[in-house]
Amino acid sequence: MTETSLRQDLQNLPRTDAALDRLVEEIIGRVADKWTMLLIEILTEQECCRFGELSRACTGISQKMLTQTLRAMERDGLVTRTVYPVVPPKVEYRLTDLGLGLSKAFCGVWIWAEANFEKIEKARSDYAAKATVQDPS
Amino acid sequence: MTETSLRQDLQNLPRTDAALDRLVEEIIGRVADKWTMLLIEILTEQECCRFGELSRACTGISQKMLTQTLRAMERDGLVTRTVYPVVPPKVEYRLTDLGLGLSKAFCGVWIWAEANFEKIEKARSDYAAKATVQDPS
DNA sequence: CTCCATACTCTCTTTTTGGTAAGTATAAAT
DNA sequence: ATTTATACTTACCAAAAAGAGAGTATGGAG
DSSP, X not given: OOHHHHHHHXXXXXXXXXXXXXXXXXXXXXXXXXXXXXXXXXXXXXXXXEHHHHHHHSTTOOHHHHHHHHHHHHHTTSEEEEEEOOSSOEEEEEEOHHHHHHHHHHHHHHHHHHHXXXXXXXXXXXXXXXXXXXXXX | OOHHHHHHXXXXXXXXXXXXXXXXXXXXXXXXXXXXXXXXXXXHHSSEEEHHHHXXXXXXXXXHHHHHHHHHHHHTTSEEEEEEOOSSOEEEEEEOHHHHHHHHHHHHHHXXXXXXXXXXXXXHXXXXXXXXXXXXX
16 A cells, blocks of 8 residues: 555545554654654754755765655654755755654653663673574574 | 674774764664554553464564564563463563563653644645645646 | 464565765856 | 855665565364
């Protein structure tokens, strides 16, 4: 099923709980993405950024991914994109209130990750050790 | 760079802020995943589930993805996997404390998505309308 | 003897994702 | 006349993700 047909389904069907859940899940899937979250963090720290600034601040992202991610965020109403008709081009991005709300909501997950990364690392090495013992190829 | 070599780097290098950030980002990337989040929700609601129950509760997931996701969650210490040596096989999954913590942290994002899906839909239709006007192919 | 149930695993194929590199537009600076 | 700067877009290719479907192991029921 395409994204568009999914959205149409969701618009035309009676809004059952199940349909609503699907929509919410789709949004979670869209938003729970590494680059999206990193960009939200950057734009939370520095309110207003040009394309080049974001590119430098977001280590490892390619131009293509940066453009794609920013477009998707704009489409979903998380950022605004302001184009200044000058040469060379100048485009500014900033979070909307919606984007800021997501930033705050996701903050809990960052905190969790920062508070628990040692436990996760330990779980991983325990798991690896167990696998090695049971399967000594 | 492989996952393993990344982890080794992170273990051997002095824990600079940047290295820590990378680790936290990797965890966010791992964990901010549709199926992982859905399974955490299911296991939050019903503490203890067998493979087949999860498969039925998690609409649309394939066996392969379910196995993969559960293994990754087990590896990261989010769930426990208990195998009963009976025929036919019986395996039970439940959240660890770590998994429960993530469940709580991510809860904010679910709430945000449920509270704001209408705004997001509106943003999307506005964006689509704008694109149609500017580019009437 | 055959079938069933369960929780996988394996193989094959398709789809999606993401990277690289080149191209575009244009005014100002050299 | 050539270069520079910026924010892209496009085309092409490789890698990764994900789905479909068959296979596996085994004790008990019929």
